[in-house]
Amino acid sequence: MDYIMETVGVRKAYKGNVVVDDVNIHIPKGAIYGFVGPNGAGKSTVMKMILNLIQPDAGDVQLLGEKVTDHSYEIFKKVGSIIENPYFYDKMTARQNLELHCEYMGFPNKERIDEVLHLVDLQNVEGKQVRHYSLGMKQRLAIARAILAKPEFLILDEPINALDPEGIREMRTLFQRLNREDGTTIFISSHILSEVDLLADTIGIIQHGKLLTELSIEEIHKHQTDYISLQVDDVTRAATLLENMRIKDFSVLDKEFIHIYDSDVSGKALSKAIIENGIGLESMGRKQDTLEDFFFQLTEEEK
Numbered sequence: 001m002d003y004i005m006e007t008v009g010v011r012k013a014y015k016g017n018v019v020v021d022d023v024n025i026h027i028p029k030g031a032i033y034g035f036v037g038p039n040g041a042g043k044s045t046v047m048k049m050i051l052n053l054i055q056p057d058a059g060d061v062q063l064l065g066e067k068v069t070d071h072s073y074e075i076f077k078k079v080g081s082i083i084e085n086p087y088f089y090d091k092m093t094a095r096q097n098l099e100l101h102c103e104y105m106g107f108p109n110k111e112r113i114d115e116v117l118h119l120v121d122l123q124n125v126e127g128k129q130v131r132h133y134s135l136g137m138k139q140r141l142a143i144a145r146a147i148l149a150k151p152e153f154l155i156l157d158e159p160i161n162a163l164d165p166e167g168i169r170e171m172r173t174l175f176q177r178l179n180r181e182d183g184t185t186i187f188i189s190s191h192i193l194s195e196v197d198l199l200a201d202t203i204g205i206i207q208h209g210k211l212l213t214e215l216s217i218e219e220i221h222k223h224q225t226d227y228i229s230l231q232v233d234d235v236t237r238a239a240t241l242l243e244n245m246r247i248k249d250f251s252v253l254d255k256e257f258i259h260i261y262d263s264d265v266s267g268k269a270l271s272k273a274i275i276e277n278g279i280g281l282e283s284m285g286r287k288q289d290t291l292e293d294f295f296f297q298l299t300e301e302e303k
């Protein structure tokens with residue numbers, strides 16, 4: 001497999017406290033890789049090590065076919081990023097900030113600035129000083145700056161957390177377009193698991209500094225079965241009823257909910273039987289596990 005980025009056993013400790021522990025991430029070229037984990041799991045630390053903003057205590061980072069070192073200037077010209085709170089010159093406009101970045105990157109291209117301002121929908125406010133921007137607008141500007149030089153690899157640490165639902169949808173479309181049309185590989189961390197589910201094709205889950213798993217979204221969905229969710233006023237009687245109906249593949253979740261995984265069960269026959277047996281049926285519906293369910297199952301198991 002051709003990986004555009006690989007971390008090989010990277011490790012980082014602060015004052016003896018290991019925050020990233022032997023992490024091996026593999027990002028296939030052309031992927032949209034979603035990096036998820038609880039607060040403090042080590043996501044930003046891994047991303048900073050990839051960008052050589054901090055150095056691993058052990059292991060190394062292979063980026064675009066080369067090992068990352070203090071001299072990897074040429075590699076980093078092909079990489080765009082947003083890490084933590086991006087810094088802008090407050091008294092400058094969006095355009096001026098982007099012009100400055102172009103100069104710094106050795107990439108003078110005014111047309112591209114127009115293009116990216118348009119892509120992130122800041123074209124109408126580009127004359128305004130950045131200090132008057134909302135958090136969401138700053139986030140859009142950060143995305144504009146990250147994609148300015150048409151990077152081959154884009155690292156985005158929580159790029160959508162200040163955006164409203166409309167903004168999130170627009171950025172999803174933009175990331176998908178960059179991936180599809182320009183072939184940009186994207187490594188994105190986000191707390192919004194439903195969004196990662198929609199966007200990413202590969203997922204890495206990190207907890208307490210350890211990479212728990214790395215797999216394709218298809219593999220996740222393959223393991224996620226459809227089920228019927230039953231909400232009743234008496235789970236004990238409902239469970240007995242299910243057994244009497246020869247339904248075996250179910251689990252009682254708590255005092256109200258039962259999930260039935262048996263795919264042959266007819267919803268109509270089931271609701272009829274529950275009502276006929278005098279059990280209160282609060283709700284019933286067919287559902288499918290989400291990335292969130294998968295995430296919680298895995299991280300709970302590890303705990």
Ligand SMILES: Nc1ncnc2c1ncn2[C@@H]1O[C@H](COP(=O)(O)OP(=O)(O)OP(=O)(O)O)[C@@H](O)[C@H]1O
Pocket residue numbers: 014019037038039040041042043044045046
């Ligand atoms: N410079 C530092 N000095 C000491 N500890 C640090 C430093 N940077 C990060 N840490 C610790 O390392 C751990 C991992 O932090 P990191 O920011 O990588 O997590 P994260 O997964 O990105 O979390 P979040 O989603 O909350 O940003 C945390 O416990 C954090 O407190």
